[in-house]
Amino acid sequence: MYRAQEDHRSASFPALTRSVLDRLPAIVGSTTATPFVFASSGSAMWETALINSVQPGGLLLAPRYGQFSHLFITTAEKLGYRVQVLDVPWGEGAPADAIEAALRGDHAHEIQGVLLVHNETATGVTTDVGAVRAAIDRASHPALLFVDGVSSIASLDFQMDAWGVDCAITGSQKGFMMPAGLGILYCSGRVMAGLDGITMPRAYFDLRPMRDTNAQGYYPATPPTTLLWALDEALTMLHEEGxxxxxxxxxxxxxxxxxxxxxxxxxxxxxxxxxxxxxxxxxxxxxxxxxxxxxxxxxxxxxxxxxxxxxxxxxxxxxxxxxxxxxxxxxxxxxxxxxxxxxxxxxxxxxxxxxxxxxxxxxxxxxxx
Amino acid sequence: MYRAQEDHRSASFPALTRSVLDRLPAIVGSTTATPFVFASSGSAMWETALINSVQPGGLLLAPRYGQFSHLFITTAEKLGYRVQVLDVPWGEGAPADAIEAALRGDHAHEIQGVLLVHNETATGVTTDVGAVRAAIDRASHPALLFVDGVSSIASLDFQMDAWGVDCAITGSQKGFMMPAGLGILYCSGRVMAGLDGITMPRAYFDLRPMRDTNAQGYYPATPPTTLLWALDEALTMLHEEGxxxxxxxxxxxxxxxxxxxxxxxxxxxxxxxxxxxxxxxxxxxxxxxxxxxxxxxxxxxxxxxxxxxxxxxxxxxxxxxxxxxxxxxxxxxxxxxxxxxxxxxxxxxxxxxxxxxxxxxxxxxxxxx
Missing domain, CATH: 3.90.1150.10 (Aspartate Aminotransferase, domain 1)
Known part of the structure; x- marks a missing residue:
């Protein structure tokens, strides 16, 4: 991070953008995800994931098994979404059977997404995301799968493609070994395909201008360049270790x-x-x-x-x-x-x-x- | 910024929070404003100002005299606000007379805010904010006054109290001489008094949890600590020079x-x-x-x-x-x-x-x- 400030509209800037964005997906076991990087907290990616993939007032299903799954739920509610909460004793993980039952009971497919926290920082519990994916598949339900990986991604095994995760959420200050200040979001092809049809009002966290300017190697607003250089180095370190x-x-x-x-x-x-x-x-x-x-x-x-x-x-x-x-x-x-x-x-x-x-x-x- | 990472929930962290927040208002000539600092771009504070002070679908009045006043307007529109635009040749400043006439014509006081860019970075034009304030007062109109000061605050004379500015908006990478990565927002007592009554859905940029946790010296989410240390030093430099x-x-x-x-x-x-x-x-x-x-x-x-x-x-x-x-x-x-x-x-x-x-x-x- 210890470098001179630079012009983020220069002809040389896209090399940094591409180095970061091209190397992010492998960290979550994906060859297909589209990654996004924002100046924000990691938790801001809860909001970014939801408002870019779920229509206003949509219904979500979320087990609550710790403080961070609780905050994911309250964030969704603050944004006007309805949340069907499955309360679980803190210290347990996400209940795949109860999720399957809730989805089977949703004959109209009103539930648009399932919210998980992969690693509940509050309780020291890692949930089996693959088991929840299997439960969604057994119920033949089209809900999107949102996974908070703030304290798991870049540290624990995370298989976005194999688990069929639609939005994977993290920040810079845990597995990426960086100062706080970046939110990192990975979106599946299904989320990207639906992006332009989502009617939620959104501005800073709108993925559409981010997608369009990232494709040219730039950002819609002034990006936090020093943190992007740090993320680039973190990716080099992670890829060197494997x-x-x-x-x-x-x-x-x-x-x-x-x-x-x-x-x-x-x-x-x-x-x-x-x-x-x-x-x-x-x-x-x-x-x-x-x-x-x-x-x-x-x-x-x-x-x-x-x-x-x-x-x-x-x-x-x-x-x-x-x-x-x-x-x-x-x-x-x-x-x-x-x-x-x-x-x-x-x-x-x-x-x-x-x-x-x-x-x-x-x-x-x-x-x- | 070159320091070890630290625990932002520790007993020593509030000293940094207070050092920054206590010293920010004097930079904009205010003894009464409440300052907020977010991990974001500066432009994200356009959104933050609006969604915390203007009800959904509210009408705003905005002259357009450069690319940044244009983007302020489009941000408001993306958030569902209606904007009455006063187009002005690029190279001119905000037209106080036309603003006065528009406000006088708004007998029902439907216009909830006036959007200005103090220094139009695109055209190199500094607008007379005090003249716009006087125009609003002559029209006896209660509209809030929003001022983008991204390329003016901490460099140009800015008199938030004297000009009756309700929201002053900036970022870290211009007058504060820092890397990009922080949005900085100042709110008037009137905005703070109305905060709890605003019904706009909002989460990351919701000023209510920020207000409540800042009062204790903390932040609702993980704050970008290295950038906060840089801002603290920038404030020391600005106050030393005066x-x-x-x-x-x-x-x-x-x-x-x-x-x-x-x-x-x-x-x-x-x-x-x-x-x-x-x-x-x-x-x-x-x-x-x-x-x-x-x-x-x-x-x-x-x-x-x-x-x-x-x-x-x-x-x-x-x-x-x-x-x-x-x-x-x-x-x-x-x-x-x-x-x-x-x-x-x-x-x-x-x-x-x-x-x-x-x-x-x-x-x-x-x-x-």
Whole structure:
């Protein structure tokens, strides 16, 4: 990002635009998706996906299993859409069977889209998107499939084409290892084909001028050039490592973190091992303890930023992020900080046990050079 | 901007939020405005201003005197608003008399807002916003006053309170001397008081959650932290120099550029000296010449980025930017580049005359240290 500012209408600018847009689809396992990059938060892509593919007032189906699926739903409602919500205990994933049943019950095909959060950052749960796709197919329902991949894309396995995802949503500051400031959206051929027929009022997040100017290598408004250069470099890094190795690295690092949690005698918020997230672990504190105390001590005393419990999980969990540009020793330091903070907060854990469990696992599974 | 990433939910983050928001109003001559900062383009603040202050389908009044007033109008129309357009020759400013007449004719007070572009980047024209305010007052009309200040705020004199501006709009990459990526919006007390009653569907650009979380020092979504640090430093630089000196510097530098243009025997697009912009000069090429040739030679041969003529001005003008972090010698280099490019394009100008006229003026008016 550390470069001179430049003229985004110059003849040389399209080379950057193309380098970014041409290399984005492979990150989500797609050869057919059209990617878009906006100056925005990642969550702004919820709105961008919906207003460019669902007609005003349309009905959507959405399971709610954490704070981010909740916010995806409230965003849709703020935009005037109706949402049929399937409430699920936080710590579970998206319920494929209930989604299938709801779609089978929608004989008129009134439901226009299904909203999922691939990786619920709030609970540390990764949902099986392929299972939801299969449920939609079994119900023979034409609903579009919207997937928030903010804390999964570029870290976890994401198969946009195989899963039949219509809109995949992310931001710059997680798997892409960048500062915040970019929203990234991938659209299927079906969404692109319908774009011109959607009547939702839209301006900044209208994909039509973006599509038309991107095709020439430019942007409709002044693009955030420094962040685009950072994304270009992030794509180079991801492609050099290779997405299968990126995914394997995250799994191995996360498994070490989980072994530390279990060595402390604590439990994860995720209800089953099949739901464990490889990018974030939400850890339940023992009954009677307040996770906010742990988080506060970690920040003030040990310079460690832990995620807090959100909404109904406030005080019950703290979250350890392990995504993007991380390795064993960065996480060993983080796990030491968690252990120190737990002890300082009066939560009795065996000293050193967490780090020992994690490092033992990482040592056993290391690729030796 | 060159700092480690940080936790935007930490206890220390509100200090940055407050440093930025507390120091923004003085830049536009306001003690009462509420400022907002978004990850977006500057032009996204057109949309943000309108959807948070004008009810769906509302009628707006807008003079059109350049490409950016045109785009402000088309943005309003894309959002479902009706716009009564006053077309004015490009090179003129906003017509206060015609605005007064239109408002006087609106006996039912159906017009909800007047859209202005303070500095038309396309034509190098600065409009007298105070004169438009006086026209609205003479018509005793309650319309809100929206002012695009993208290429004026933080460079030119801007008196939000004195001019009775309700929404002032800008971005990070001009007067604030930063990379692109932030939209900045200032709202009057009247807009803030009406915020909760506006029924436009809105999500990312909804000012209500922004107002509520900003009050606590935070943002509703992940904010673009590196750009916020840059804005904080830009505010320190602007306050150190002082806005009256910033404005005077731009005027003096711009006057040198204009003397160069006249020494070349060329004319500005702005129709009268009272309209000359101190941030950008749009220069008409002689009949029969194509400004695109000048711009192309400047970029390829002399590494100089000139602005192009937009829409109906394509081929007729090239634009010299002189805003933000500029001084005499940077502009002397730019003027030499313009002169070389004009000569290369076969436009006969007296060699060295432009730079001599500019530097003579800057020498005469220099504050000696």
């Amino acid at each position: 997405m299968s190795r990126v995914v394997a690295r995250h799994h191995r690092l996360a498994e070490g973190v989980r072994r530390a949690v279990h060595a402390w005698g604590l439990r994860l918020c995720a209800a089953h091992p099949s739901l464990y997230s490889d990018t974030v672990s939400a850890v339940l504190v023992p009954d009677g303890a307040d996770a906010r105390t742990v988080i506060d001590i970690a920040a003030r005393q040990w310079n460690l930023a832990l995620g807090s419990g959100l909404a109904q999980l406030a005080g019950k969990v703290f979250r350890i992020g392990h995504m993007g540009d991380v390795n064993e020793l960065m996480l060993a330091g983080a796990l030491s900080g968690v252990e120190l903070s737990l002890l300082d907060a009066g939560i009795d854990v065996p000293v050193g046990a967490g780090v020992a469990a994690a490092t033992t696992y990482w040592r056993e599974t290391a690729v030796r050079t | 806005m009256s000196r910033v404005v005077a510097r731009h005027h003096r530098l711009a006057e040198g550029v204009r003397r160069a243009v006249h020494a070349w025997g060329l004319r500005l697009c702005a129709a009268h000296p009272s309209l000359y912009s101190d941030t950008v000069s749009a220069v008409l090429v002689p009949d029969g010449a194509d400004a695109r040739t000048v711009i192309d030679i400047a970029a390829r041969q002399w590494n100089l980025a000139l602005g192009s003529g937009l829409a109906q001005l394509a081929g007729k003008v090239f634009r010299i930017g002189h805003m933000g972090d500029v001084n005499e010698l940077m502009l002397a280099g730019a003027l030499s580049g313009v002169e070389l490019s004009l000569l290369d394009a076969g436009i006969d100008v007296p060699v060295g005359a432009g730079v001599a006229a500019a530097t003579t003026y800057w020498r005469e008016t220099a504050v000696r240290t």
